[in-house]
Amino acid sequence: NDGLNDAFSGEHSGWHTEDLVRQNKVSRAAQDAWALRSQSRFSKAQAEGRFKAEIAPVELKTRKGSSVFDTDEHNRPDTTLESLARLKPAFRQDGSITAGNAPGLNSGAAAMIIADRTWAESHGLMPAVRIAGMGVGAVEPGLFGLGPVPAVRQALERAAWPLASVERVEVNEAFAAIAIALVDALGFPQEIVNVEGGAIAHGHPIGATGAILTVRLIHAMQREGLKRGIVTLCIGGGQGVALALERLAS
DSSP states (O other): OTTOBOTTTOOBHHHHHHHHHHHTTOOHHHHHHHHHHHHHHHHHHHHTTTTGGGOOOEEEEETTEEEEEOSOOOOOTTOOHHHHHTOOOSSOTTOOOOSSSSOOOOOOOOOOOOOOHHHHHHTTOOOOEEEEEEEEEEOOGGGGGGTHHHHHHHHHHHHTOOGGGOOEEEEOOSSHHHHHHHHHHHTOOGGGBSTTOOHHHHOOOTTTHHHHHHHHHHHHHHHHTOOEEEEEEEETTTEEEEEEEEEOOO
């Protein structure tokens, strides 16, 4: 089940996130608005070719010939608030989490090299960023979606960065409600969070999402000349992880 069911309660992560929704007073309208934001921003960035540099094309051979697979295919550019509002709750009859304001589970893979700078340069590789700080946090298992809050605070403390110095944030959209609650709890301006959409649009391949978001953040920082970024994810069971990344001069 990809670890989506809580080991303590046996309930699905979406079922538990309905408790987070109530505790943090996240409305259905706010969740749907975030989902539309994710779909719109991702689809716009995709159409502009912003993800080309971070995707390794794969040649697919069939009986009809071959084709190149080089574009994420999960997003729905035609999403509207009206179409989202028509969807029924997915986990509780009286809930507000739907298939539209949650990410799809799909296939994906990502890779990156983490190394000592001296080793990298001795092998002819130019480091893109340095890990300025990292954090791991834990909360009550049923509220796992808030795990990134202590993790991000720890990463910022270890990096000796004030929150206001962060220029870009990638938050895993495990559910729209989680992204909203994290932004509110941490105090990041929404305009620097998931600028090019998130997992609600591109999907959530469980084992790959961490690397996917990290690579996306690095490419965005390089492309836009940003110095400091944060990437963070919640983890089923009540944990959160975060990295503080600082772009290196090329």
